[in-house]
Amino acid sequence: MFKNASDQDGNHHSAGYLREVPWVAIPPVVTAIRVLEKIVPDGGLLFDTAVHAFKNTPAEPAASIRPNSLRGRIEDFATWASNLARCLGRDHESVPADPHGAIGLARFRRTLAWHIACRPGGLVALAIQYGHMRTAMSAGYAARGRDGIHELLDIETARATADTLTTLHDDLTHGVGISGPAARRAIHAAAQAPTFAGSIRTHRQARDILGNPALTVYDNPRSLLMCVYNRDRALCHRLAATDAPRLDRCQPSCANIARTDHHAAGLLAHAEALEKQSVSEVLPGPLTDRLARRAGQLRELADRHEHDRIHHQEPNA
Numbered sequence: 001m002f003k004n005a006s007d008q009d010g011n012h013h014s015a016g017y018l019r020e021v022p023w024v025a026i027p028p029v030v031t032a033i034r035v036l037e038k039i040v041p042d043g044g045l046l047f048d049t050a051v052h053a054f055k056n057t058p059a060e061p062a063a064s065i066r067p068n069s070l071r072g073r074i075e076d077f078a079t080w081a082s083n084l085a086r087c088l089g090r091d092h093e094s095v096p097a098d099p100h101g102a103i104g105l106a107r108f109r110r111t112l113a114w115h116i117a118c119r120p121g122g123l124v125a126l127a128i129q130y131g132h133m134r135t136a137m138s139a140g141y142a143a144r145g146r147d148g149i150h151e152l153l154d155i156e157t158a159r160a161t162a163d164t165l166t167t168l169h170d171d172l173t174h175g176v177g178i179s180g181p182a183a184r185r186a187i188h189a190a191a192q193a194p195t196f197a198g199s200i201r202t203h204r205q206a207r208d209i210l211g212n213p214a215l216t217v218y219d220n221p222r223s224l225l226m227c228v229y230n231r232d233r234a235l236c237h238r239l240a241a242t243d244a245p246r247l248d249r250c251q252p253s254c255a256n257i258a259r260t261d262h263h264a265a266g267l268l269a270h271a272e273a274l275e276k277q278s279v280s281e282v283l284p285g286p287l288t289d290r291l292a293r294r295a296g297q298l299r300e301l302a303d304r305h306e307h308d309r310i311h312h313q314e315p316n317a
Ligand code: SF4
Pocket: 226, 227, 228, 229, 230, 233, 234, 235, 236, 237, 245, 246, 247, 248, 249, 250, 251, 254, 255, 256, 257
């Protein structure tokens, strides 16, 4: 279902419509939805007032709990998470008191969008969750405007892209080398970073950046590379051309790959860790062989980087 659905005359349809394109979700989201499905009665909404409303609040038929109640739940969740962190001796993971008051629904959504776009591995979630949404939107969730979490995701994604380009620009300026088939495109994109660094405040600004194919650079720390996205060359989705990469399906032979010295250092560190595990006497032989083989592949990639690396001052860069 999606909310804010309206009929062809523009009238709001309060019960929503079933999505034509199923919503692809990452495993934790699927688990959370499965739990909610078990809590609510058959045919009920996931946050149905019938079971989620407080006892002294009259339940409305076929309605979900209101923003005010959700605000309270978010505060309760923050308190619960902080208490748990303290019980486990992990005080640094408790939610700090907020000088701006209660977190509220709008700020919570903003925080979610930031985590999806900016945290390590978040881009993978982004590629699955949001990449799908972007495809679905362009493929015909009809011509509905992007709003709410979609706009926030655009803004946070554009900021993450700008941060990646700014970091790359600083690195290249300080002599960090770069290699890979997309190295020169990455250098070109990084050169434009100073023009928009710190300037993304509105959805329009975000869309200008996300819509500029020369700027679509995504760091992919899990694969120890940078994706300088060009959808015609992407190997992660050969059948469906989309405007976002599938970082979780990154292919090592893709022409969109670039690596900096930092990625190469990460490759070597990872190889070293695998080599240590591969001499373990408690692991079975086939597993230690596989670890050693993988370590060798990572070292090969790092060697290739060392051999091919260029600097942005070089001619033709
Ligand atoms: S396969 Fe290519 S386009 Fe896809 S994530 Fe990897 S580098 Fe980017």
